[in-house]
Amino acid sequence: MDGALTLTDTRSDRGADTPAAVLDCAGLTRSFGDRLAIDDVSLRIAPGETYGLLGPNGAGKSTTIRMVCGLLTADAGTVTVAGLPMTPGAPARALVGYVPQDVALYPDLTARENLRFFGHMYRLRGKQLAERVAEVLDLTGLTDRGGDRVESFSGGMRRRLNIGAALLHRPTLLVLDEPTVGVDPQSRHAILDSVRAFGAAGMAVLYTTHYMEEAERICDRVGIIDHGKLIAEGTPRELVAQVAERDRVELTATGNLPGFATACAALTGVTHTDSGDGMVTLLVEDGRAVLPAVLDAAERADIAVRSVQVVEPDLESVFLHLTGTSLRE
Numbered sequence: 451m452d453g454a455l456t457l458t459d460t461r462s463d464r465g466a467d468t469p470a471a472v473l474d475c476a477g478l479t480r481s482f483g484d485r486l487a488i489d490d491v492s493l494r495i496a497p498g499e500t501y502g503l504l505g506p507n508g509a510g511k512s513t514t515i516r517m518v519c520g521l522l523t524a525d526a527g528t529v530t531v532a533g534l535p536m537t538p539g540a541p542a543r544a545l546v547g548y549v550p551q552d553v554a555l556y557p558d559l560t561a562r563e564n565l566r567f568f569g570h571m572y573r574l575r576g577k578q579l580a581e582r583v584a585e586v587l588d589l590t591g592l593t594d595r596g597g598d599r600v601e602s603f604s605g606g607m608r609r610r611l612n613i614g615a616a617l618l619h620r621p622t623l624l625v626l627d628e629p630t631v632g633v634d635p636q637s638r639h640a641i642l643d644s645v646r647a648f649g650a651a652g653m654a655v656l657y658t659t660h661y662m663e664e665a666e667r668i669c670d671r672v673g674i675i676d677h678g679k680l681i682a683e684g685t686p687r688e689l690v691a692q693v694a695e696r697d698r699v700e701l702t703a704t705g706n707l708p709g710f711a712t713a714c715a716a717l718t719g720v721t722h723t724d725s726g727d728g729m730v731t732l733l734v735e736d737g738r739a740v741l742p743a744v745l746d747a748a749e750r751a752d753i754a755v756r757s758v759q760v761v762e763p764d765l766e767s768v769f770l771h772l773t774g775t776s777l778r779e
């Protein structure tokens with residue numbers, strides 16, 4: 451496998467007048483036809499801060515970051531990076547490293563050739579390009595494989611090289627769009643550790659995911675996005691405090707699950723219910739206290755319960771609390 455990426459401190463590259471926020475999005479709004487995809491989203495990311503944009507598929511994460519990276523124009527609102535306005539083609543784009551959701555590498559080129567190609571796009575040339583390519587191969591732990599074609603790489607190695615390509619020009623803001631989708635667990639851990647290290651080295655990081663445990667693990671602050679709106683923002687601890695003492699009860703079961711969820715909603719101590727994918731999820735005041743009544747309700751509704759889990763409050767509970775639906779894959 452695939453070791454963690456490591457990074458040296460990039461803060462020395464910054465001027466003394468570094469603005470308080472590296473990224474400042476104000477009132478971002480964007481529609482596609484009559485579909486309002488992003489609705490008045492504002493967020494700020496400070497130097498060294500890792501900000502997680504957490505939301506289900508279709509919530510508006512990619513659209514937001516495409517505007518942040520200057521790849522899509524907003525209908526309303528502004529993006530500034532290190533105080534510079536971001537619009538398609540603006541100089542501010544040079545401050546951003548963008549890691550797209552899909553791996554964007556040339557399989558029949560070697561890792562080194564891929565990096566040289568991307569380095570050219572960032573206008574790196576000659577000795578500086580050679581140095582940065584060597585630096586990124588080192589950072590990604592791929593120096594030994596630099597001369598090998600990417601088609602021979604594992605999925606995790608491709609992801610790491612994909613991230614490396616966005617680091618060639620030493621960006622002030624690194625934007626990663628769901629970089630662990632489809633990656634094996636070990637590579638996933640390596641990528642998450644690396645993103646943590648980028649933040650620790652002073653980079654501002656915008657990280658989108660629909661895995662709440664990733665957001666909890668690596669993000670200093672999290673914004674929850676749903677139907678194009680930023681519906682909550684804070685540290686994972688602050689967000690979890692919003693659902694107070696509520697536990698989550700997760701039952702995997704077969705039978706009429708929507709009907710069972712409705713029956714559970716009527717039980718004392720149950721505050722939210724959701725069902726889908728062979729699972730019923732309940733937010734409850736006290737998981738253990740409510741279990742007998744839930745299991746009685748299952749029996750009455752002829753539900754075959756396969757497993758029951760009581761989970762203490764986490765970001766998944768926050769999402770269920772705020773939206774009434776589970777943040778499932």
Ligand SMILES: Nc1ncnc2c1ncn2[C@@H]1O[C@H](COP(=O)(O)OP(=O)(O)OP(=O)(O)O)[C@@H](O)[C@H]1O
Pocket residue numbers: 482485487505506507508509510511512513514660
């Ligand atoms: N080019 C487009 N044309 C039309 N609709 C679009 C376009 N891009 C995005 N949308 C719509 O905008 C909404 C937000 O999509 P977006 O891709 O930003 O969500 P997401 O949170 O990144 O989801 P995913 O994790 O599935 O990529 C969705 O309803 C999507 O269908």
